[in-house]
Amino acid sequence: MKQGLARMVRNNIKRAVIAGGLNAAHVLARAGLMAGARGRGAVFTLHHVRPKLERAFDPNAHLEITPGFLEDTILALERGGYRFVPLEDLPGCLVSADERPFACFTLDDGYRNNLEYAQPLFERYGVPFTIFVTAGYVDRTHTLWWETLADLLSVRREVRFDFGAGAETLATGTLAQKQAAFDRVAAHIHSADEASAVAALNSIAAEQGIDPYAITERLTLDEDGLRASINCPLASLGAHTISHRAVARLSDDEARREISTSAARVEAIAGRRPLSFAYPYGFRPTVSPRDHRLVADFGFAVAVTTEPGTLSSGANPHALPRISLNGHFQNTRHVAALASGIPFRLVAR
Structure with missing residues (x-):
């Protein structure tokens, strides 16, 4: 329990430090300092957009923002002189003579609340947006393990899980213990065979009366929902693999299959081949130069990571950084500060 409390304290301190750094970067940007750090523009990452539900245990809170914050963000960027452009237009924007900064909005995984809460705001302000489709979620053949794990830990005071050396019992009675268990299982999923680890988690959840596939159905858009979304001329669909596994950890054949099959699935829904791709997870080491080459070979004009940063004219269009709109920093x-690029420039020094 002491380790769990220490972890929570460290996380709170980390958030406070980040918030302090962002406030300082905002002051520098307002003063006109380090103006070159802004680059040509930025791509913003969203996941859930929905009214905040207070949950005692909420390990995925960073993946959701409120509709009010999204609207405030759009208005703040407008005041900052940003123009909103479709993600697929980025290669042209990066070499354009138009010096106005641009902003793109992307939403990963295809959550139902994207259609219910985010799309009306994008329509109100004329903001193009791209939803990245994980085909296994659309077809209800794969699960969102982080949502399954959160639901499981929320209702259990202990959980047995096999990390490769035999099942062991994880205490999950307190919030600190739940978070420690979540972090440990998540680390295991990222370090082991991902498909097998997720299957094991799904089995444990099912034994406790939690249906991981029902979670997928409840949270993500089906084919009809995605078609309803792209009835909006501002919307486009991008590919996000079939299984949402880290592409860099897959064999060449598996990686090709995940990328090409997901593109075909999106084409079947949208009626046209997707021009954009988002790497699942998107941070190093879940994406590799091999993967950049693969998405280029399959004809994608743009591919995005979750590595933080703004965009420069020389950016690799198949390894573009994005700025996360994080639920812990809805300000x-x-x-x-993030759009200014100053935090990324300072960290790189």
Whole structure:
């Protein structure tokens, strides 16, 4: 329990330090310092967009923002002189003579609340957006393990899990213990064979009366929902693999199959081949130069990571950084600071 409490304290301190750094970057940006760090523009990453539900245990809170914060972000960028462009237009924007900064909005995984809460705001302000489709979620053949794990730990005071050396019992009675268990299982999923680890988690959840596939159905858009979304001329669909596994950890054949089959699935829904791709997870080491080459070979014009940063004219269009709209930092000062590029420039020094 002491280790779990220490972890929670460290996380709180980390968030406070990040918030302080973002506030400082905002001051520098307002003063006109380090203006070159802004680059040509930025791509923003969203996941859930929905009214906040208070949950005692909420390990995925960073993956959701409120509709109000999204609207505030759009308005703040407008005041900052940003123009909103479709993600597929980025290669042209990066070499354009138009010096106005641009912003793109992307939503990963295809959650139902994207259609219910985010799309009306994008329509109201004329903002193009791209939803990245995980085909296994659309077809209800794969599960969102982080949502399954959160639901499981929320209702259990202990959980048995096999990390490769035999099943062991994880205490999950307190919030600190739940978070420690979540972090440990997540690390295992990222370090082991991902498909097998997720299957094991799904089995444990099912034994406790939790249906991981029902979670997928409840949270993500089906084919009809995605078609309803792209009835909006501002919307486009991008590919996000079949299984949402880290592409860099797959064999060449598996990686090709995940990328090409997901593109075909999106084409079947949208009626046209997708021009954009998002790497699942998107951070190093879940993406590799091999993967950049593969998406280029399959004809994608743009591929995005979750490595943080703004965009420069020389950016690799198949390894573009994005700025996460993080549920822990729903403050327009923080958005302005991130869009300025100053935090990324300072960290790189």
